[in-house]
Amino acid sequence: MRFCLLLTPRGRSRTFRSMPIYAESLTSAHRLFLTDHFPGDGCLLSQEGMAAFSADASQERAMPWAVVRPENRGQIEELLKWADSERMPIYGRARGTGRVGNAVPTHGGVVVSMLGMNRILDVDENDFVAVVQPGVVTGDLQAACIDRKMMYPPDPASVKYSTLGGNVSTCAGGLKAVKYGVTRDWVMGLESVLPGGKVLRTGGRSHKNVVGLDLTRLFVGSNGKLGLVTEIIVKLIPLPETSASVLVGFSDLRSSMDGARAVFRSGVLPAACEFMDKVTIQAVRQVGDVPLAANAQAALLFMVDGSEAGVEAEVRQLVTALNESSPVSVEIGRGKDEEKIWAVRRTISPAAFRIRPNKFAEDISVPRGTVAEAVERAHQIGEECGLIVLCFGHLGDGNIHVNIMHDASVPDEVVRACRAKDAVFRLAIELGGTISGEHGTGLTKASFVSEQLSQEEIGLMTSIKQVFDPNSIMNPGKGW
Amino acid sequence: MSGDCILCGKCLEVCPLLRATGREELGPRAKADLCFLLGDDETLLSGEDVAKLAGLCLGCHRCKAVCSQGVDVPGLVAALRLAHPDFKGWLWKTWLTHARELWSSTSLAAKLIPKNFQSEKFGPFLKMLAGLKGGPGLEPFLIPEIFPDTYRGERMLLFAGCTANYVQGRWLVTALRLLDGLGIEVLPGDFKCCGGGLSSAGFDVESEAMACKNIDVWRKAGKPKMVLFCASCLSSLGGYENYFEDSEEFISWQRSLMPLSALLREATFVVSEKASGKVAYHRPCHVDKADSDYMFLHNALGNRLIVSTSRECCGFGGVMRLGTPALADAVNRDCWEKLGTPDVVLTGCSACAAQLAATAPNEVRVGHWLEIIA
Numbered sequence: 144m145r146f147c148l149l150l151t152p153r154g155r156s157r158t159f160r161s162m163p164i165y166a167e168s169l170t171s172a173h174r175l176f177l178t179d180h181f182p183g184d185g186c187l188l189s190q191e192g193m194a195a196f197s198a199d200a201s202q203e204r205a206m207p208w209a210v211v212r213p214e215n216r217g218q219i220e221e222l223l224k225w226a227d228s229e230r231m232p233i234y235g236r237a238r239g240t241g242r243v244g245n246a247v248p249t250h251g252g253v254v255v256s257m258l259g260m261n262r263i264l265d266v267d268e269n270d271f272v273a274v275v276q277p278g279v280v281t282g283d284l285q286a287a288c289i290d291r292k293m294m295y296p297p298d299p300a301s302v303k304y305s306t307l308g309g310n311v312s313t314c315a316g317g318l319k320a321v322k323y324g325v326t327r328d329w330v331m332g333l334e335s336v337l338p339g340g341k342v343l344r345t346g347g348r349s350h351k352n353v354v355g356l357d358l359t360r361l362f363v364g365s366n367g368k369l370g371l372v373t374e375i376i377v378k379l380i381p382l383p384e385t386s387a388s389v390l391v392g393f394s395d396l397r398s399s400m401d402g403a404r405a406v407f408r409s410g411v412l413p414a415a416c417e418f419m420d421k422v423t424i425q426a427v428r429q430v431g432d433v434p435l436a437a438n439a440q441a442a443l444l445f446m447v448d449g450s451e452a453g454v455e456a457e458v459r460q461l462v463t464a465l466n467e468s469s470p471v472s473v474e475i476g477r478g479k480d481e482e483k484i485w486a487v488r489r490t491i492s493p494a495a496f497r498i499r500p501n502k503f504a505e506d507i508s509v510p511r512g513t514v515a516e517a518v519e520r521a522h523q524i525g526e527e528c529g530l531i532v533l534c535f536g537h538l539g540d541g542n543i544h545v546n547i548m549h550d551a552s553v554p555d556e557v558v559r560a561c562r563a564k565d566a567v568f569r570l571a572i573e574l575g576g577t578i579s580g581e582h583g584t585g586l587t588k589a590s591f592v593s594e595q596l597s598q599e600e601i602g603l604m605t606s607i608k609q610v611f612d613p614n615s616i617m618n619p620g621k622g623w
Numbered sequence: 624m625s626g627d628c629i630l631c632g633k634c635l636e637v638c639p640l641l642r643a644t645g646r647e648e649l650g651p652r653a654k655a656d657l658c659f660l661l662g663d664d665e666t667l668l669s670g671e672d673v674a675k676l677a678g679l680c681l682g683c684h685r686c687k688a689v690c691s692q693g694v695d696v697p698g699l700v701a702a703l704r705l706a707h708p709d710f711k712g713w714l715w716k717t718w719l720t721h722a723r724e725l726w727s728s729t730s731l732a733a734k735l736i737p738k739n740f741q742s743e744k745f746g747p748f749l750k751m752l753a754g755l756k757g758g759p760g761l762e763p764f765l766i767p768e769i770f771p772d773t774y775r776g777e778r779m780l781l782f783a784g785c786t787a788n789y790v791q792g793r794w795l796v797t798a799l800r801l802l803d804g805l806g807i808e809v810l811p812g813d814f815k816c817c818g819g820g821l822s823s824a825g826f827d828v829e830s831e832a833m834a835c836k837n838i839d840v841w842r843k844a845g846k847p848k849m850v851l852f853c854a855s856c857l858s859s860l861g862g863y864e865n866y867f868e869d870s871e872e873f874i875s876w877q878r879s880l881m882p883l884s885a886l887l888r889e890a891t892f893v894v895s896e897k898a899s900g901k902v903a904y905h906r907p908c909h910v911d912k913a914d915s916d917y918m919f920l921h922n923a924l925g926n927r928l929i930v931s932t933s934r935e936c937c938g939f940g941g942v943m944r945l946g947t948p949a950l951a952d953a954v955n956r957d958c959w960e961k962l963g964t965p966d967v968v969l970t971g972c973s974a975c976a977a978q979l980a981a982t983a984p985n986e987v988r989v990g991h992w993l994e995i996i997a
């Protein structure tokens with residue numbers, strides 16, 4: 144086994160157990176294989192055609208050597224058999240909305256676009272499961288479930304334009320994670336093709352299963368590093384009858400945290416519990432009317448769902464609990480008005496760009512009790528670096544979106560923003576949290592992984608990957 | 624402009640071409656990114672090839688409507704077409720600028736298309752042109768009952784659009800009857816084509832000339848309200864921003880644009896005995912959020928209106944249909960999948976009406992909603 148030493152972009156050295164040797168380009172024999180197996184539009188080789196597959200929402204970029212579009216599992220089996228023997232880097236890709244560059248083909252190789260496999264195979268009202276191909280847009284599955292009065296709860300903000308394959312591979316979380324958990328909690332079974340072309344089926348339609356190690360959960364969040372997912376079985380629940388939302392303003396951050404604590408202590412488990420700091424509130428005020436008191440310096444946004452009577456009662460209980468921390472405004476939304484409240488949350492991202500043209504949007508997660516400290520210290524970091532830092536996000540699960548605003552055309556600002564980003568990551572780890580609650584590490588955070596995970600953990604993960612992918616052809620070049 | 628794209632992917636939700644084909648390189652983000660890459664490093668990609676690929680766009684404007692960064696993908700595509708014109712653009716231009724001759728009842732549009740383009744793949748397109756000659760139309764079954772006095776005595780211009788002016792005369796007649804019922808005096812106005820098709824095909828000079836002429840008609844008439852009944856014309860006129868003296872005048876222009884169906888909001892109608900059974904509504908890509916045509920039909924037809932498209936495009940696709948009909952057909956199939964097989968499909972856009980009429984299953988009849996007004 145060879146050892147090699149790499150210098151990371153941030154100057155720290157990392158030790159790799161071994162550097163796999165990959166194909167260096169596409170030979171004419173490779174081309175022939177790909178065009179034979181993926182005829183017509185199924186294989187792209189032109190630069191113009193492939194450009195769309197070179198980047199994702201992280202805005203990182205690398206050109207692939209080829210793009211293929213399988214329409215069935217058989218094609219993927221053939222592809223991964225060939226790729227393994229040719230040491231061809233393989234990059235699974237769905238809608239490319241990942242924010243850390245996980246779908247970017249850093250080593251060239253072949254991008255496998257899964258969008259052709261986009262059928263909802265089953266939505267079963269008896270078993271309360273759905274079976275889908277990976278290219279199905281998550282919002283489309285949710286709509287199909289709602290038609291049958293069922294619900295698939297994971298709801299990343301990108302739910303209407305990202306796919307189940309992508310969500311499973313990144314273990315996407317969302318607004319309602321506080322009550323309903325993240326993608327991992329809803330995946331019951333998977334069918335995947337491994338390097339070498341073997342098909343692996345794990346889990347199934349049974350809601351309980353304790354036999355053996357949980358390989359399904361291992362695959363969820365593995366970011367295409369173990370194999371390509373070709374079929375997904377997810378759990379469904381009955382659709383809640385109704386919901387209500389409450390937007391609450393506070394005079395400072397600490398009282399908003401007290402408010403959230405009081406709500407949970409009162410016995411209410413909201414479906415969503417979001418917060419916004421004062422800079423975020425200022426930003427959203429610039430783009431439209433916000434139903435918050437003028438003196439609000441922090442805000443909480445709750446959603447409760449369930450039966451009509453249950454929701455009524457929970458809203459009452461929630462508002463009573465909040466009174467202890469003296470909110471400056473309470474706005475309750477039902478029906479169409481609920482939408483108005485959530486529109487505020489949705490405008491945060493575009494509103495942030497009114498402050499500065501660029502941002503580093505980090506998604507650290509910390510123990511819930513430390514959110515106030517994390518936010519205050521993130522603001523401090525911003526001040527020290529001379530930058531505006533916006534904090535908002537999923538308070539319910541301690542997942543804070545820290546947006547470091549800057550102007551990328553000013554080199555000095557970029558340097559300061561990078562410094563702030565480093566400091567924010569260290570802060571998360573110091574508070575016992577994680578550098579990423581949702582988006583993963585991919586390219587943009589790869590160099591920080593070793594600060595969070597121990598050598599033992601990384602060593603074990605590398606060994607596990609080797610069992611599935613001995614030649615390391617699956618999504619090479621990315622962090623854990 | 625394309626550099627403003629942050630590759631967030633939000634526009635992927637709404638692009639009918641991406642949905643119908645599953646080909647990411649045809650989506651709006653890919654187009655914005657291609658334009659950015661082309662501007663960033665001219666040696667990396669071939670301008671001609673980029674224009675060809677990015678030019679595969681239906682011009683539906685749905686992506687522009689949802690982009691938080693204000694990226695105008697169909698605008699970028701039009702600029703590329705302008706920089707790299709080819710026969711598709713030429714053909715489209717010929718069709719639109721010669722609307723009067725092409726669409727008159729005596730000339731057969733297809734004759735003007737050069738022999739070598741009359742291949743198999745243009746078959747459906749030629750059928751569509753033939754469809755534009757008028758046809759028998761739908762059997763009217765919605766009878767106006769009471770007109771409100773809201774607009775009585777007002778004077779307005781009527782922008783009928785090329786299809787009603789040159790092909791579907793009965794749309795124009797019905798619109799005039801409805802305006803008469805509302806007590807609105809229609810001012811004379813010799814409008815040109817709205818220029819929407821030309822502008823998206825990359826013919827800036829021609830479309831600007833048309834826009835300026837239309838604005839001139841409005842100014843000369845004393846800047847009155849302008850009634851329209853084609854969603855695409857309305858959207859195109861609403862986008863004339865660059866041709867006004869100042870933003871104030873543009874705002875008053877925008878405010879003057881009135882969909883005919885919005886004027887009918889308080890009117891009441893009865894459904895006649897011989898009404899068709901199940902009615903579907905096709906929501907045009909270019910219709911505004913309020914979609915007053917839908918509101919009108921929803922109120923007038925009640926549960927006779929069984930289905931409405933929302934995210935499906937008819938697949939008309941302008942220039943793209945001429946060059947790559949197979950892609951536009953895939954989009955069209957998605958649309959019919961949603962519409963199913965009702966007795967009648969109604970819409971409020973002349974291009975959608977023509978496209979859907981040309982591709983409708985045998986037993987389904989298609990028309991502008993004006994055609995059902997008795």
Ligand SMILES: Cc1cc2nc3c(=O)[nH]c(=O)nc-3n(C[C@H](O)[C@H](O)[C@H](O)COP(=O)(O)OP(=O)(O)OC[C@H]3O[C@@H](n4cnc5c(N)ncnc54)[C@H](O)[C@@H]3O)c2cc1C
Nearest residue numbers: 237238239240241245299300306309310312315316367372
């Ligand atoms: C505006 C915006 C909001 C977002 N909000 C959230 C949020 O609230 N929560 C959240 O968690 N994320 C969020 N994201 C990030 C992103 O949407 C998610 O990571 C999503 O799960 C990615 O799905 P995708 O279909 O785009 O997959 P891609 O980005 O194409 O792929 C993601 C990863 O999955 C792998 N992959 C894809 N398909 C397969 C397959 N079939 N087999 C194996 N591997 C595969 C790829 O190799 C890659 O590593 C957001 C992104 C944006 C741009």
Ligand code: SF4
Nearest residue numbers: 628629631632634690
């Ligand atoms: S065009 Fe707009 S919506 Fe589409 S990816 Fe770019 S920024 Fe996002």
Ligand code: SF4
Nearest residue numbers: 638680681683684686
């Ligand atoms: S204009 Fe329509 S077809 Fe063209 S890229 Fe945008 S959404 Fe897609």
